[in-house]
Amino acid sequence: MASSLSPGGSRKQAGVNTLTEPQPDPVGLQTVLDNALAPASVHSIELHGATNTRRSLLDHIFNPIIESSRNPNTTLGDVTAQIGIASGKLSRLGIFREESTRVFLADAPRSQPGLDPNRTELDVSFNVRERGRFALSAGTDFGNSEGTAYTNAEVRNILGGAEKLTLNARVGTRTRSAYNATLSAPVNGNPDIQVALEALKSSAQKPWASHDEHLTGGSLKLAWAGVRPGDTHSFTFASIWRQLTGLTAQASPTIRHDAGDSVKNSLGYSYIRDRFDRSGIHSLPQSGHQLRITTELAGWGPLQGDVSFSKTEFELNKTLPGPRTSGVIFSGGLRLGLLYPLPFSYSLQGAALPSRVNDRFQLGGPTDVRGFKIGGLGPHDGSDAVGGDVFAAGGISMLFPLPVLGADSPLRLQLFANSGRLVALKHKGKSTEASSSLVGHGSGAVFKGVQSAVSDLVTGLPSTAAGFGLVYAHPVARFELNFSLPLVTRRGEESRKGLQFGVGINFL
Incomplete structure (x- = not known):
């Protein structure tokens, strides 16, 4: 029985x-x-x-x-x-x-x-043995192109149902301050299906675009594991009050036009397929691939808010091992993105507002297209990187062990080449730094603008750089010190010849 x-x-x-x-x-x-x-x-x-x-x-x-x-x-x-x-x-x-x-x-x-x-x-x-109900930690963390110091507090198993309350405060090299509180719990006792409620408040510097950005808001997220190991899905509703402020004296007209407050209400979905073999050094996959797809719908229909668009990003990374026991690793990556302005109504036929600088893509820097400054690719207004609505970027690299240290060392020599293209939407064949020509135009004009921008991705040579450097694969993050040589720089973009240091999790 x-x-x-x-x-x-x-x-x-x-x-x-x-x-x-x-x-x-x-x-x-x-x-x-x-x-x-x-x-x-x-x-x-x-x-x-x-x-x-x-x-x-x-x-x-x-x-x-x-x-x-x-x-x-x-x-x-x-x-x-x-x-x-x-x-x-x-x-x-x-x-x-x-x-x-x-x-x-x-x-x-x-x-x-x-x-x-x-x-x-x-x-x-x-x-079993239960973990402590309370935990407090402090230290440093590394994201893409930024280091932060943090304090983290956790309260586990609050009501006996594996609930967890996480309180986090951090300051960083670009993030003046960031505070968030997250309450999460498994659904029906299944640890592979989690629901999380988050509140956040942050202030960050955007020196490449002469402003600061303050965020206040919250989100509700449902995340679940896929059928196959390594597959994860998440669905998120977020409401964020954004303040574009702290403009410098050199701020461009585009930045001044977008300054002020805006509210973004959005639905988001992400899918990650991770097939990397990390049996060796964790931050240097030995073989396999990783696929990441994210999409966001903001402002359309019942979502309301001050911005309305759909935004999709696609990223694929592939790693191949070199000759057996050589320790050589070949890797390649491809990233694509599209921001499509939408009307605020329930119909797709109304007039759409242009995208704002804090919603557009930025490209360039030590963790994606090396050999260029952060935000160095794409449309600029004066010295400000104002971002673009469509982008494509790719890169290849070869990592091999230093002769003295051997294949088991986390320190590697790298050869790389990468390129990218970031463009804003067009209307009637005329380029615009901030998509302002789309103001007042209907769905037909927006569609033609997207078509023109996509065709621009393959018009002429993309911005390209190559180089070599040292890579240190720490379990927490990946450190790179590279010498970059820009080979192709399009007009108005900002390249960076010479040494470039990068710290992050995801590299192109």
């Missing part, structure tokens, strides 16, 4: 609750393998150590074991597979110490007459 679960070391069986200690595991791995096709079921399930965890959460994890045991065709292999799934879910909840999870199997006493003598009845005992 399959029985239900009771946390904290109690067993619920035939209406009797008794406190028990976990017993040694007499059903060994070899026994399971030798009898994988033998009929089996679960007689009882115990969980020891989950003193602060709700019964309802644990029922979602262990009920599949109980349900499968009611099937007369269930085998010992089926039971152990379900136990493995439940053990993995316990670990992924994030409230138990991963190394503490232990599973014990034992033959159940046959106290009930009429049971099939050929059917194995198992008592299953899980041992």
Whole structure:
């Protein structure tokens, strides 16, 4: 008979609750393998150590074991597979110490007459150790082209359902301040489906465009794992109040035109397929590929707000190993993006406003198109990088170990070449730095402007640079010191010849 679960070391069986200690595991791995096709079921399930965890959460994890045991065709292999799934879910909840999870199997006493003598009845005992409810940490972090110092506080398992409240404060080289609070929880006890509510407030410098940007708002996010390992999906609703302020005396007319307040209400979806082999150095995948697709719909229809557009980005990275035992790694990357202005109405036929500088793409810098300044590619108004609505960028590189250090060293020599093109929308064949020619034009004019901008991506040579440098693959981030030589620089863009230092997670 399959029985239900009771946390904290109690067993619920035939209406009797008794406190028990976990017993040694007499059903060994070899026994399971030798009898994988033998009929089996679960007689009882115990969980020891989950003193602060709700019964309802644990029922979602262990009920599949109980349900499968009611099937007369269930085998010992089926039971152990379900136990493995439940053990993995316990670990992924994030409230138990991963190394503490232990599973014990034992033959159940046959106290009930009429049971099939050929059917194995198992008592299953899980041992876990809960992590601390509170955690506080501080340190430094590295994002793309920025270093930050942070303080992070966590409150885990708040209501016993694996809820987590995260409070974060940080300052950085470009981020003056950033504060956010996130409350997350698994859905129906499934650690692979998470819902999160976030509130944020930040202030960041944008020196390449002569302004600061303040953000205040919140988001509601649903994230779930895909069918195949390494696949993740997320769906987000966000409402953000943006303030474009702190203009310098040299701010261009484009930046001054977009300065002030705006509200962006948006729906977003992202998909990541990660097939990288990170069995070696974590931040240097040895082989495989990674695909990332993000799309955002802002302002259209019921979303309202001050901006309306759809914005999509596509990124593909591929890594190939060199000759065996050589330590050489070949990699390539491709990034594409399109911002499409939309009307605010429920129809797609109304007039669309041009995109704003804080919504457009920026391209160039040590983590994407090396050999160019941050925001160095694409439309400029004076010295300000005002961004573009369509872009394409690609790069190839070869990493190989230094002769003295060998293939296991995280320090590598790099040869690279990369290029990119960033353009603004056009109307009637006339380029514009800030898409201002689209003001007052309907869907037809916008569509033609997008067509013209996309055709510009393959018109003439893209901005291109090549070079060499040193790469240090730290588990937290990747550090690069490169010497770059710009080979093609389009008019108005800002290249950077010589040494360039980059720190980040994702590199082109």
